[in-house]
Amino acid sequence: MLSTMQDVPLTVSRILTHGSTVHGRAKVVTWTGGEPQERSFAEVGARAAQLAHALRDELGVRPQEPVATLAWNNAEHLEAYLAIPAAGAVLHTLNLRLPPAQLAWIVNHAADRVVIANGTLIPLLAPLLPHLKSVEHVVVAGVGDRTPLEGLGVRVHEYEELIAGRPETYDWPEIDEREAAALCYTSGTTGDPKGVLYSHRSVYLHCMQVNSAESFGLTPADLALPVVPMFHVNAWGLPHAAFMAGASLLMPDRFLQPAPLADMIEQLRPTISGAVPTIWQGLLAELDAKPRDTSSLSRVIIGGSACPPALMKAFDERHGIRLVHAWGMTETSPLGTVCYAPPGVDGEEEFAYRLTQGRFAASVEARLVGPDGTVQPWDGAAAGELEVRGPWIAGAYYGGAQGEPFRPEDKFSEDGWLRTGDVGTITADGFLTLTDRAKDVIKSGGEWISSVELENELMAHPQVAEAAVVAVPDPKWDERPLAAVVPVAGAELDFEELRAFLGERIAKWQLPERWTLIEAVPKTSVGKFDKKALRKSYADGELTVVTL
Amino acid sequence: MLSTMQDVPLTVSRILTHGSTVHGRAKVVTWTGGEPQERSFAEVGARAAQLAHALRDELGVRPQEPVATLAWNNAEHLEAYLAIPAAGAVLHTLNLRLPPAQLAWIVNHAADRVVIANGTLIPLLAPLLPHLKSVEHVVVAGVGDRTPLEGLGVRVHEYEELIAGRPETYDWPEIDEREAAALCYTSGTTGDPKGVLYSHRSVYLHCMQVNSAESFGLTPADLALPVVPMFHVNAWGLPHAAFMAGASLLMPDRFLQPAPLADMIEQLRPTISGAVPTIWQGLLAELDAKPRDTSSLSRVIIGGSACPPALMKAFDERHGIRLVHAWGMTETSPLGTVCYAPPGVDGEEEFAYRLTQGRFAASVEARLVGPDGTVQPWDGAAAGELEVRGPWIAGAYYGGAQGEPFRPEDKFSEDGWLRTGDVGTITADGFLTLTDRAKDVIKSGGEWISSVELENELMAHPQVAEAAVVAVPDPKWDERPLAAVVPVAGAELDFEELRAFLGERIAKWQLPERWTLIEAVPKTSVGKFDKKALRKSYADGELTVVTL
Known part of the structure; x- marks a missing residue:
């Protein structure tokens, strides 16, 4: 039937x-540094219709053509978010934090003909333009000096002039x-x-x-503050x-520094927000130094990377703000998991759930697909x-x-599932704990050892400032962990003692045999441990390794 | 792309x-009158798989074949709700409140071959069976005497025996x-x-x-009590x-009377419920007579017909239970609207919103399509x-x-929208107020007069016990309202005065010219005003009509 x-x-x-x-x-509501700009959803809808008319009639945008945005979180970017796909074109958000060469590669690959940009981002866009082969039109919204765009061979449009006077409704195609x-490019x-x-x-x-x-x-009673940028997995x-x-919506525009964020929370009273841990780390320091009324925030979604337990606890205890863990990636739109503890648990048990x-x-x-390619049980261990x-997805x-x-x-x-590259466990009641990136996990004798777990336990030792654990080749077990440890200033590290310390917390077969002292853990440009560099130093024989 | x-x-x-x-x-959790039956979602899932195996392998149910249920709200009905569609067949819920002839018509029309029934409904099912031409199998779940099913030419199966021992997983087809x-039949x-x-x-x-x-x-922190039957628009x-x-889920089974409902709310502490106003009317009387702890209920959805304001107020004030209006119909699955007042309003203004x-x-x-076939504005008036x-939909x-x-x-x-048969208005902020059934509205000179609005205003008069307003033919205006009024016991009604009373509340052109005194408003079997009967009495000249 x-x-x-x-x-x-x-x-x-x-x-x-x-x-x-x-x-x-x-x-x-868009934060401007001065009087906030306020627009109703009805106005945004009307302006989105005007933008759609302008894109089609003035710039010749065709169905399924990508239209790029290089913009902060603000009302005009929201209008583009709605108008471009609704009209049948493709919203292509450009990540302004990428290295210029990568940005240029992306624009050229997508063959973007039109870029809608914020005026404040012209210093970034103008030097890039000579490398963007396909771009014909730049539409500029908001404050910022336009002169750097002159003479670069593209037509420059003022956003407000472009949409002004056009019809406030649009016969949206049934797509x-x-x-x-x-x-979005990753x-x-x-x-x-x-x-x-x-x-x-x-x-x-x-x-x-x-x-x-x-x-x-979200409900009509909410005022949502997306701190996560609209150029990052559609905010x-x-x-x-x-x-x-x-x-x-409360849009922070380019004011993503701790002080203005704290000010807008106090003054405009958002009920929910979302951002990566680094932002909350900065905000915590700001609020500790200069307290604000943040009582409007009922929940704050934290994602992008794992939330340090101390950060979650500090917001709980010092500011009454509940950080809620979520996991996702560009390939998952990004909503994969959200963490609320099950009903009926509290105290330390609840906190342990919240860290998953x-x-x-x-x-x-x-x-979960294990080292031997088989699907693992949801038992919190495998x-x-x-x-x-x-x-x-x-x-x-x-x-x-x-x-x-x-x-x-x-x-x-082979059967079409996305491999996330994340390694972890799932409990019988469905809670995911990610422990490692798949490429960093140590494959020892057909079992996996989490490098992150070893690092966390090592860094809990009072004499250890930092520790990185990487896989190194082993003739018997395929791979074994190498522990690279940075002592706190002035401390003398005893590897035997560190190994015994680990032994109380970790299964015996996971304990590293190979230890090395380093001055600092090498880091990538975004501050993550650069394990590739460490593995290379080991392979090149640059490290002094003690075997226990 | x-x-x-x-x-x-x-x-x-x-x-x-x-x-x-x-x-x-x-x-x-299913209420049984004694110890509640409790089953986990994992168990329900495993039993649904067993049921799917039984339906396919034992009863020969084929993809897209309807499988009927004649059952209360309970765990076994939920298992059927999941297993039947998941396996690719069609869940056909039978409304046990329908007249037997209509039920038989429906089963024959759908050509149901298998009926899953509660034992407590055998007294209803057995006399019907000889009229159900297509039914070959009856699967009986739960308590109740089976003997009336004997010798009726169908195979009778015990639900528990039928599913026992079958695999607890099923390779659900990708449909x-x-x-x-x-x-569902309307x-x-x-x-x-x-x-x-x-x-x-x-x-x-x-x-x-x-x-x-x-x-x-709904969230994992909820315990939902669907009082609305699972045979009524999928609960x-x-x-x-x-x-x-x-x-x-808290399933009330056949215990839909006010006293057991109040008991299960107090003992098992549901957080949300849904039912028609009649149920809440009965529960209100029960709670007024014998108070229970109902503090677990954070919200109660009310639908099926409009909630009397006094009922909403009584629950607010006397029991701290918030009734939330919703509108829908079988043809809308049924969720059409839900009523939460906008943020920032309170007191009488909030209450007025909640009545929409x-x-x-x-x-x-x-x-909204007006009397002349044109789409009406959202202005709260048209x-x-x-x-x-x-x-x-x-x-x-x-x-x-x-x-x-x-x-x-x-x-x-013509363009494929569902005509709901409901007449109303929508405000600029999107709130729907239904005033009438389309068939009861009075079409006067190209404008619509709401019969319900006139009735409500008339019934606000202290001397009026009940009032019904129906359309009657008029040579000049096509239709005009006839007001049929029932006086309170012992009162003398003065139509001139009633008309003046209405005149203070209603636009002049809407005031009825034709008035009649009746002893009672004729009612349908479910207690609604039977306006068809009233129109017929007028047409047949059975009413004494005064024209003002």
């Missing part, structure tokens, strides 16, 4: 129409929900960037899940999800690489030379 | 798998999300019942919306949605028939003689 339900596609235009009518009085809506540490090409369907379903009470649970879906739920990555969102299927499947990259989809073997399983 | 996201269908099997793994420790998952007052054939897609998306924080917002989606969200039907759920598009569109009925879809003109617009 065929169902007799209406066949209505899930498209961004439906989010736009719903938000700007049913929730037309919700607000988008196949599997067509592309948005494009910047791997190796190889060229790879595009993730979201569909209308994936964006829409992801929004619905973001708005579920068990995830971020975790918050802008579209807020528009769908009728939750007002949490439970999988409905629609996200998960499995470790494996996390693989996920679902309607907002990437099934391939957009990124071949001709823009064709491609599926590298290390990223996708 | 084609999106590169995974193409994963939205199916009931995904709800089943997610709930019974990630939320395997959530509970289904096209547009295939049928569930079937029982109009005229004509044969009409089937609404839900798809996997519509059930899944509806669950996601039910779980959004702005709708019912508003609560069973499937709870399984998706990991919210535990609320705002449209995301994904539900709405328009009235029209409500038409809706969306992925969980019916686009046709399942119901022709050969089961083919059919689209009666009075139920579906």
